[in-house]
Amino acid sequence: MTVLKRTSAGVILVLAAGGIIFAALSSDITKADSGAIQGLRIFENNCAGCHFADQEASKRGPGLKNLFARETLPATGRPVTIENVVRQLKEPFKNMPSFVDDLSESEMEAVAGYLETL
Amino acid sequence: MASAIILVMVYVAVVLSPLALVVVLHPPIEQSFLYGLGKGFALMGLVILFLQSVLAARLKWVSRPYGFDMVIRYHKYMAGAALFFLLLHPVLLAAGGAGWQLLLSAEKPSIIWLGRAALFLLLLNAVVSVYQGRLNIKFEKWRIMHNVIVPVILLAGFVHARFTGHDLAHLFPLRTHFLVLLVIAFAVFVYHRFIRPARLARTPHQVVEVLPETKDVWTVKMRPPEGTRHFDYLPGQFQFITFRRGRDLPVEEHHWTISSSPTQNFISATIKVLGDFTATIGATRPGDEAVIHAPFGRFSYALHPEEKQLVFIAGGIGVTPLMSMLRHMRDSRKDISVLFFYANKNEADIVFRKELDEIASGEYPRLRLVHVLEEADEGWQGEKGVIDQDMIKRYCDPISGLTFYLCGPPGLIESNFHGLQSLGVEDRQIRLELFTFL
Structure with a gap:
């Protein structure tokens, strides 16, 4: 049970990290930070x-x-x-x-x- | 072990695959970091939902390395993760530049409303699933609702993503990838819910005997279809059974432990009356049909042949997988030492008492029984109260080298799991059977 909870938490953390890396790689922040929608x-x-x-x-x-x-x-x-x-x-x-x-x-x-x- | 790790890695890779496709195929676009994160979480959340049907479909190659009870719990945790990612999706888009009107405005295109509706249904589904017991919704009704609402969420989520998402609109490979995942999710769902049940229903087992064990526990013995041997299973595994009895008795699928041993020439389920359906189990008759989908679970001493000193801890009807294991040890003459703490409310509730005594007085396994009663009559020679850390410590000295098997009500499992941890027993030496899926 503990292993399952640790594995699930690990998977969710890896996925969240993947989302953060994705956001950094797929966004041209310099242009987006210009302020205009x-x-x-x-x-x-x-x-x-x-x-x-x-x-x-x-x-x-x-x-x-x-x-x-x-x-x-x-x-x-x-x-x-x-x-x-x-x-x-x-x-x-x-x-x-x-x-x-x-x-x-x-x-x-x-x-x-x-x-x-x- | 290796296959268990590989499957988790494959799962993570599949969930992250659409994000990788976008990064590889599309140059960075003008968007803030938060907006990009909102999109990423939406893509992942949808793929997690697509994969939920694969986790829940009782596919052997998915459940074998972990046990289906663990897979279904993982399914539950991942549903929570998908809900978390998808609830954050509009919030991050709004904070990342789309403006808070995205969340608040009623005057939005229907495709945005479709996304909102899918999110609402997902939230509703999660709340009903978590609070099913407190809401007094029967498992069968919950399952029907789940089976109807989830395909709607998947379709609505896909259509919303297809027609609003920049990445899905612009990247043909990403669209194709999502479509393939959606088709797989639906194909597995249809197989699990319709095709396999129809196939199993063609070769039902036949009930041969229905035995009362206590005032509210029955053992139903079944034999395989004419001319076939019973399916292979390990002692301690469980089965899904749909009884077809006619006589206006309900036809529902439920899961119970296989209480027989693979050494016996029949399959049995020992069933306690716990609800409306199980209240009818005593009305089952020889000749009735039983459609069985099995075996499942990894709660079996047979998977750990190197372990020779076992401690069983059971409460009430939780005895069934342990009984299957004891019968198997007896019939295959295993030289194993078993200390068995068996908790019940009173003496009349003890299931399999005679057979347990017979095994204890036999040569194989070396069984020592410790009956524990909450309400003991005067003159009771066994233990009184509940199984706890102190009781285990008294009987298990030294405690090192022992492997513990726990099965019974959640309270008994949880308290003794923590009790064993406090006594210094490592988690890998504690095996649990978690029999409720919600």
Whole structure:
């Protein structure tokens, strides 16, 4: 019984240590420490439910892979620019709600900046 | 021993494998350390949950090095670990940059709500499992709930991770890896819950005799299917039995020690009336069917042939694995010395009393019985009270070189385990049978 408890505690400690090493190796802390909430995180928590980031196929809304390689935004038809993405986040369009109450201007710009990298 | 260590290492490697894949395949991304830790804990927590079905499935190659009772306890501890990692996941994401609205806001996409729902179900499942007794939920009902709720948690967790997680969305090998683990988890679950029971049910044992041992203890003897020999087992191991008796008697799977010895030509279970199901055991009749999944456990002197001086400590129905071992020593003429402390409430509760006396008066093993009664009549010649450190010390002098086997109610096991430690007995010389799985 003691052996089991010690083994289990050892396994959990090794796993926690693995998580810490993972966090250190997978995070670019220098950039993240800049203070701004990153577009990726905002996307994951607000947008990923309706949009794929890794493919162009539609989920609930259109896939956003290669968005900035396209000429126009899929729904509104406006030119693909940071400003127009931010505008769409502010103004409800068809099924897509406004994020004015949830996201600040800089956070919306961060999301648009993230979409530019896809 | 080597296989036991290797399996633990494989387990750790599998749980950490998605993290290694992310580090190898993906350059560091713009995220804080805490945010990265939150993601890492989520990946590990999910894999631990996937592996829970493998631990619980009574697979021989998993349980053999440790004993299934130990594996199921490990399963319990790892459930706690998964809950810990997964509860920390949203907290670390929020603290790492996602903002506390991630935890508090109601206006979140459905995929976030799916993650929240999975976490809630996981917490609920853990609370109900830990407090099953206090909540007065019967084991069978708990098991059905567990079998329904857990697949839902696994699926919801996977879908949440697939559609929110940056790493799963961007890394095809990671997605494939997770999918394979999920499929394995479900395949093992289906095998354990449906395929194997159906296969075992095709070749049931047959009840041949039902003997009353005391006022509330029965021994059910069973023989294997026609033309076959009983399965191989070690004295002291246990079995899962589903009795199929008809007559509107309940059909439930329960685990009991194999109280017979492998030297005998039948399998037996000695069962105490402890609840609604066991209250019907006396209604079992010769000719009824018993579907048996066995053997399990490592609580057997046969695994330690070098040990010749044993001390058995049992309370009540905890005698059964020790009886199996004594019968095996008797039938195979083992020159072993056994001092047996056997605790019961009163004289009428002593199970196997006549047979124990016969073995004690025989040549093999060299058995010395110490009956201990809580409520002894006047004139009782044995010990009174409970088995404790002082009593063990009186009979076991010197105590070095002895190996102890403990089986019985949790209170008896726990107090005597600590008592033996206080007397200087090393942990590896104390063997326990932990018979309750929750």
